[in-house]
Amino acid sequence: MPLASLRPRVVVIGCGFGGLEAVRALHDAPVDIVLLDRTNHHLFQPLLYQVATAGLSAPAIAAPVRHLFRRQGNVTTLLGEATRIDPAARQVHLKDGAALPYDHLVVAAGATHSYFGHDEWAAHAPGLKTLDDAFEIRRRVLLAFEAAEKEDDPARRAGWLTFVVIGGGPTGVEMAGTMAEIARHTLPGEFRRIDPAAAKVLLVEGSPRVLQAMPEDLSARAAALLEKLGVEVRTGARVTGIDARGLEVQPAQGEPYRIESRCIVWAAGVAASPLGHQLAEGTGATVDRAGRLVVEPDLSLPGHPEISVIGDLAAARSHVPGREPAPVPGVSPAAKQMGRCAAANLLQRLASRPTRPFRYRDYGNLATIGRNAGVVDLTTPLGHLHFSGYPAWLFWLFAHVYFLIGFRNRVVVLFDWATAYWSHNRYARVVTAIEPATVDR
């Protein structure tokens, strides 16, 4: 794939928050960028749970990558999957056999689910990283109610009407809260033989509290808000087994027990892209326990200044003068900031100037718990500001709409939420593949 040019070629792998920002930041740079992604869209992951719970359609949170960069002339978008990086030959190998040469490489390949060594759980408890994951969860949630409506046996029906979310991070909390709302507010009145409001929604978390990245008071507040919505929050509960009909749980104290459930969602663990391990082998870099590459302060790989690693694939540290370097959390603002830093350092290198260490600016944390409720922990120059409930929910809503890509999507999402808010309906309740195995008896 020769592009006739003498300008340095920058290959960016991945079009998540990190890759997108890196490419944008190189807008006026005298380089030729190849942006490689295995999907054709940038996904606004913080709202993916809304697609999974039928509140938003997929196009509302997915923007075609090509379209985003149509006016940035130095970008060529390619659809393809990077399977191997050859740092010696400076080439990225694609699944279809092609090889992309690079002068500079930005690896922003992100993360995937981790089942902590129990990959056999994946079939019974899908995670939420891609649109296909979201469709699969939507399908399971909606078809569980359909199967319950058909089921005569009370025990089996109870299994269809028990929904379990594993993992009490922001995604788990948002999923569980929304599932409770669907059961309590969206579906009642639509079934004739079951009462959807009688469905049980459980949030199972291994550690002692939900939203661990938040201060303790907000964790407690979130748990209380979830319980108020009808979610049973079980903290200190470690999952030891998952099968097609339920899961095994080991509580912090007492005997292990079983929960019968036909709809289990995995929101517990992430692991960095396999490209991390592959690149570590080729460069001698270190990976941490989560499979992330340990990077230099300027986000480059040790010994390979031409390779930057950003986002969920990077075990990066934030460098603030006069303080110990601090680990950077795996959140979207961090990925965006790393993208901008990597691009800036790339320009510094092109100009033979020294690079700068990455500094993470933490503006805080927020999560929503169903309609009208949320928790916010803002980091301000004057210290932390905590608030929860309705104001936090409004803040969460506008923050998310603000960061959505594209004016059109912002309007669509606001409209969708406004109608959902007033009607309690969730309009994207469309499932296509209805396999008999899922609604069997």
Added chain:
Amino acid sequence: MPLASLRPRVVVIGCGFGGLEAVRALHDAPVDIVLLDRTNHHLFQPLLYQVATAGLSAPAIAAPVRHLFRRQGNVTTLLGEATRIDPAARQVHLKDGAALPYDHLVVAAGATHSYFGHDEWAAHAPGLKTLDDAFEIRRRVLLAFEAAEKEDDPARRAGWLTFVVIGGGPTGVEMAGTMAEIARHTLPGEFRRIDPAAAKVLLVEGSPRVLQAMPEDLSARAAALLEKLGVEVRTGARVTGIDARGLEVQPAQGEPYRIESRCIVWAAGVAASPLGHQLAEGTGATVDRAGRLVVEPDLSLPGHPEISVIGDLAAARSHVPGREPAPVPGVSPAAKQMGRCAAANLLQRLASRPTRPFRYRDYGNLATIGRNAGVVDLTTPLGHLHFSGYPAWLFWLFAHVYFLIGFRNRVVVLFDWATAYWSHNRYARVVTAIEPATVDR
């Protein structure tokens, strides 16, 4: 599945336009209705091509069936597929093994694609009946441009950039026109190695003209509008073979030839649901060449007044006093009218009153040809009114929005079209499953 009631049980198979109207028309009837569908949504099929061409998201044209009937207390919605009707036992057998007893049955199972005995063509030329079909076509259209961008060989690239629609009915005309718009207006500027505007879009029709249900002047006008958009219209061209790389065509005059194309859409033939043949065997009813059941004037099956057949599965005739009974076309207004007629006759039977023959009211035909152009043939009391171009397009647009189910969807579709109109963008350009086989070399 016992429902404790002494009221007559009406089972309706299928929630397309016919089934939906039949159930609605029984709103206040003293019956218990079971509405059975193998999907969970009513699909507004006239706009399905917009989902296939990334102009609309799926939820914009699909309404959850349960939600539509949440306030109609005499309806129980069931998700399931009818595989067999037993007219002697008065039972509908479902794929999952259950059996639904009925006192009255309305069969509105619709139609599927027909490849005229060449089912092996299906893999290479998907048809457009369901949302999954639409996603598959969207995927093929968008990935063809992606593959072309990666392709170095000019002949292969030309194959990826040749799009063929087989069948010149309304769906084929709308698909071809929209594909030409995507190539000419949406994608230019987004690719670096190909010029999407150089893509070829061909509409292949076996008969001498497109839009055969329309008067000849409007067919000619539609063909001219298509050519203006950049579609090559080939009428009198019979398809004799389809494979993974293209198709074989036999023109009305001259030698057969081949078109190399990697993206072929089938909009040529429909066949009634297999339930038609199955029911004919069980009741001695006749099926016509398209697999449709020949029904009595009141839409019941001969000898089975308790079974009505409506929509695309019925070979019905329109009965106007003083005229020969005329065949009813397979269009959505006809299906809706049949639904209302079958429901009214069911009420007549319950009241031991005579049933009435079906009379089809033809309000006309319309089709759109891309942005700003359309053809309309209105049937008015004063005769036929023909118009085309921009006014026809506006008329088409508002007619379709008007008939969409639900206020919310109307607003969404209008908003989507308004933004698409001003920006030339198509926002729903999201594909998920990107199989290497499709973008291979």
